[in-house]
Amino acid sequence: MRAVARAISLVEDEDSRAPALLKALFPHSGRAFVLGVTGPPGAGKSTLVDRLTAHLRKEGKSIGIVAVDPTSPYSGGAILGDRIRMQAHALDEGVFIRSMATRGHLGGLAAATGHVLTILSAAGKDVVLVETVGVGQDEVDIVGTADVSLVVLVPGLGDEVQALKAGIMEIADVFVVNKSDRDGADRVVAEIQSMLSMASHDGHRPEIVKTVGTADQGIDELLRAVEAFRAKAGETGLLAKKRRAHLRQQFEGTLEERLMGLVRSRVLAAGEAERLVDRLAARELDPFTAAEEVLRKMGLS
Amino acid sequence: MRAVARAISLVEDEDSRAPALLKALFPHSGRAFVLGVTGPPGAGKSTLVDRLTAHLRKEGKSIGIVAVDPTSPYSGGAILGDRIRMQAHALDEGVFIRSMATRGHLGGLAAATGHVLTILSAAGKDVVLVETVGVGQDEVDIVGTADVSLVVLVPGLGDEVQALKAGIMEIADVFVVNKSDRDGADRVVAEIQSMLSMASHDGHRPEIVKTVGTADQGIDELLRAVEAFRAKAGETGLLAKKRRAHLRQQFEGTLEERLMGLVRSRVLAAGEAERLVDRLAARELDPFTAAEEVLRKMGLS
Numbered sequence: 129m130r131a132v133a134r135a136i137s138l139v140e141d142e143d144s145r146a147p148a149l150l151k152a153l154f155p156h157s158g159r160a161f162v163l164g165v166t167g168p169p170g171a172g173k174s175t176l177v178d179r180l181t182a183h184l185r186k187e188g189k190s191i192g193i194v195a196v197d198p199t200s201p202y203s204g205g206a207i208l209g210d211r212i213r214m215q216a217h218a219l220d221e222g223v224f225i226r227s228m229a230t231r232g233h234l235g236g237l238a239a240a241t242g243h244v245l246t247i248l249s250a251a252g253k254d255v256v257l258v259e260t261v262g263v264g265q266d267e268v269d270i271v272g273t274a275d276v277s278l279v280v281l282v283p284g285l286g287d288e289v290q291a292l293k294a295g296i297m298e299i300a301d302v303f304v305v306n307k308s309d310r311d312g313a314d315r316v317v318a319e320i321q322s323m324l325s326m327a328s329h330d331g332h333r334p335e336i337v338k339t340v341g342t343a344d345q346g347i348d349e350l351l352r353a354v355e356a357f358r359a360k361a362g363e364t365g366l367l368a369k370k371r372r373a374h375l376r377q378q379f380e381g382t383l384e385e386r387l388m389g390l391v392r393s394r395v396l397a398a399g400e401a402e403r404l405v406d407r408l409a410a411r412e413l414d415p416f417t418a419a420e421e422v423l424r425k426m427g428l429s
Numbered sequence: 430m431r432a433v434a435r436a437i438s439l440v441e442d443e444d445s446r447a448p449a450l451l452k453a454l455f456p457h458s459g460r461a462f463v464l465g466v467t468g469p470p471g472a473g474k475s476t477l478v479d480r481l482t483a484h485l486r487k488e489g490k491s492i493g494i495v496a497v498d499p500t501s502p503y504s505g506g507a508i509l510g511d512r513i514r515m516q517a518h519a520l521d522e523g524v525f526i527r528s529m530a531t532r533g534h535l536g537g538l539a540a541a542t543g544h545v546l547t548i549l550s551a552a553g554k555d556v557v558l559v560e561t562v563g564v565g566q567d568e569v570d571i572v573g574t575a576d577v578s579l580v581v582l583v584p585g586l587g588d589e590v591q592a593l594k595a596g597i598m599e600i601a602d603v604f605v606v607n608k609s610d611r612d613g614a615d616r617v618v619a620e621i622q623s624m625l626s627m628a629s630h631d632g633h634r635p636e637i638v639k640t641v642g643t644a645d646q647g648i649d650e651l652l653r654a655v656e657a658f659r660a661k662a663g664e665t666g667l668l669a670k671k672r673r674a675h676l677r678q679q680f681e682g683t684l685e686e687r688l689m690g691l692v693r694s695r696v697l698a699a700g701e702a703e704r705l706v707d708r709l710a711a712r713e714l715d716p717f718t719a720a721e722e723v724l725r726k727m728g729l730s
Contacts (some may be wrong), residue, residue, distance in 0.1 A: 129689065140671050147717045150716075150717060151715045151716065151717050151718060154712065154715035154716070154717075155710070155712045155715070158710075158712060163544055168470070169469070169470070205442075242716075264569070368710075372710055374704050375706055375709040375716070376702070376706050376709075378709075378716045379705065379706070379709060379716045379719050379720065380689070381716075382716040382717055382719070382720045383689075383692065383719075383723055383724075384685060384689060384719040386687075386720045386721075386724060387685075387688045387692075387724070387729075388681070388684075388688075388691075389613045390686060390724070390729055391684065391688075401677070404680065405673050405680070406677055408676040408677075408679075408680060409459075409669075409672065409673055409676055411455065411458075411459060414451065414452045414455035414456070415455070415543075415676070415679045415680045415682075415683040416448045416451060416452050416455075416683055417452060418680050418682040418683070418684075419680065419683045419687045420687075422684055423684075423687060423688070423691070426729065427728060428688075428691055428727065
């Protein structure tokens, strides 16, 4: 566990040793089953992840949990408080939990999360749960490339919150209506069904499972729906397609990071970037011509 | 208005004529005052933007509004519904309103929004209001580079929604506590004050203004706070610093887009990207080595 934690820290700190480590680990990765969990704020995602972990542990599976949190210097405390619930598993050697900040990843959040999945998979975790708040595009993209993506909704969210769910509907392999002991749960189910009736889903129509995370209700049904999707997606080739999309994302993120790193270190020497911005600010230069200048310096135009 | 709408469509459609157009417009841009508005879902941002627009119109200012929406094939209707409120201004020639989807911008959402600001500024708008949902990092970054950034909070949001606000606290130049006729408004003000007391703000401590958007209350006070910030930020050099940050973001976004475009068109010929992904999927190749191969082909390593 300590080695895994240190490896992830190297990635998060963008340590110069991280690429070599990830290169060495990559051939051993790709074996964990990755389950993405997303949904609007207040949907009870963390509790669901906690319950899914407990059930999967009973089956003897080793678990990795990656919680992608929107954080800032102000928020550390609040988010950590939220994670304290997970400490039941913190004493369990079969569960590895890591929170990731959404800020400060040079190659983008998706790339950084991909690297953490590589590490957890190479460490032999059977299942990796990735939890994000499904309102930012990055966060949605991350969950969208999991083997199976859960979208968690709840009764009684305001209109604008429900509109937010729009961006995440299309990535759902299984819908979860959590807090389904509340009024309006059946209306949420009906709304999802009516949306699904209008859309195409690569021949796969997502199941809708009702849960009450805090009461541990519906978790077995949810895991059965996940397994059913995985089996079917394995047969139809959809699973392979999703894994390829994730690999393409990882590759492009890495390449973008390397290219921009080269630009910063070689082409835009110290002070030169500032001089470019000076000329932009004076409106002597526009961003397109500036980009072309850099490409020319790199011998690329 | 029609020319502005067409120019924005060229940018959104990534038309090959867009770069030349933006180059030509850029020298005429940078004159509009850009006011960013962000906050969690349900904070009443659209209503506030509507009220701010009405007040600014009374002062004779011409207005551009850019609403960055999380959209998907499913959501078009819902979001459009939300925008219908703005149609009061749609009949006003002095107001230009445009919604932007958060998906499908090759150079990133921030770059695309920057281009739209260039167009609206060059078209002579006095004030451009940029509204985003402050939960995705991209959306926060966009508002963070406005001349003045408003962060809108409301009483009575759930805990997790309040945690979300964390990521946006640091970009606030002025805080708005909207729906302040509700219970708990003073508690929200006190919470913001306690957070501010712990943080540094480049010598500037954000004002907190209470509003009731739907009742048109507090809007003049809000505009006075905005103007006070702008005046002070102009003197201290903070405004110039923010504008430089925005220009740097536009330049880097453009460069990244051009570099990745070159990779796709020149280095990764048809089918070659797929073969790379094949090798990644077979674990014969890792993303870092793949990126290095591409850099070598480009003569960059």
